[in-house]
Amino acid sequence: MKKKRFSLSTCLIYIFLTFFCLACLFPLLLTVIVSFTSEASIEKNGYSMFPEHFSLEAYKLLFQNSAVIFRAYTISIFITVVGTTLAIFITTMAAYTLSNNKVKYRNMIALYFFITTLFNGxxxxxxxMNHKLGLIDNIWALIIPTLMFSAFNMFLIRNFMDSLPNELRESAYIDGANDMRIAIQIYLPLCLPVIATVCLFYAIAYWNDWFNSIMLITNKDLYPVQYILFQIKSNLDALKAIPQNASLSFKLPVEAMKMAVVCLTIGPIVLLYPYLQRFFIKGLIIGSVKG
Structure with missing residues (x-):
């Protein structure tokens, strides 16, 4: 069996990719390490990959009222799962409709969706509008306003569907299947790569959303984790702005807590991405070059 020989260009490519991966990983590792660093070490040496003293004080303070954090995580997980599921269903059905060449005025409808990417009210x-719909101080206020799907995501799925043979739909029509059955049983399984890609987009949008909480929610029991952590960061910035003679901000691990907030925020998304990564690039490329 002939062994594969590495050329100089191949070695250079591997070296470049190694350094590129390390460069991408460095900020994440630094964030995690700083979150476990004592405030005295940060004040003395700044952010460092090898701090003098490690400390759990930042996480102890964040979880001092753990019931609030866990409740906020529950709210965020609920709105992310339910909102992403509903948004994916609506976006996919709209994309299937616009990919069907038997639908009249489908290009005009597509233009209507496209205009929403250029202008908003x-x-x-x-x-x-949200007030008239009753989306104030309830869980649906965190789901429905973001549920109005992104036109970009819809066009991404539609372009992927356009790359599928039209004979699939025609054959299903001949066999007596209706459009709902064709969309769910034939097109959805074939579109898993692009659906997984769009699913990641929606999940990140729902997980990172704090604007709806500020505008539509006053009940503290409905605050998602992003808004709770946003409040913590704002309070830390306010404490740090207190004059030095008050010295209150120096009693708290301000910088370490900021990094701990980042770690708590990005954790679930970092864990979710590896499961969707194998679909991500394929769905994004195919969905963007067709049509």
Whole structure:
């Protein structure tokens, strides 16, 4: 069996990719390490990969009221799972409709969706609409306003569907299947790569959303984790701005707590991405070059 020989160019490519991966990983590792660093070490040496003293004080303070954090995590997980599921279903059904060449005026409908990527009504009409729909101080206020699907995601799925043979739909029609059955049983399984890609986009949007909480929620029991952590960071910035003679901010691990907040925020998404990574690149490339 002939052994594969490495050329100089191949070695250079591997070296470049290794350094590139390390460069991408470095900020994440630094964030985690700083979150476990004592405030005195940060003040003395700045951010360091090898701190003088490690400390759990930042996480102890964050979880001092652990019931609030865990409740916020529960709210965030619920709105992310439910919102992503509903958004994926609506986006996929809209994409299937616009990919069907038997639908009249489908290009005009697509233009209508495209216009929404260029213009929006503004915050005041958005708030009034949500108020009229009763989306104030309830769990649906964190789901439905973001549920109005992104036109970019819809076009991504539609372009992927356009790359599938139209004979699939015609054959299903001949066999007596309706459009709902064709979409769910034939097109959805074939579109898993692009659906997984869009699913990641929606999940990140729902998980990172704190704007809806500020605008539509006053009940503290409905605050998602992003808004709770946003409040913590704002309070830390306010404490740090206190004059030195008050010295209150120096009693708290301000910088370490900021990094701990980042770790708590990105953790679930970092864990989710590896499961969708094998679909991500394929779905993004195929969905973006067709049509």
């Amino acid at each position: 503004g915050i005041v009409p958005w708030y009034i």
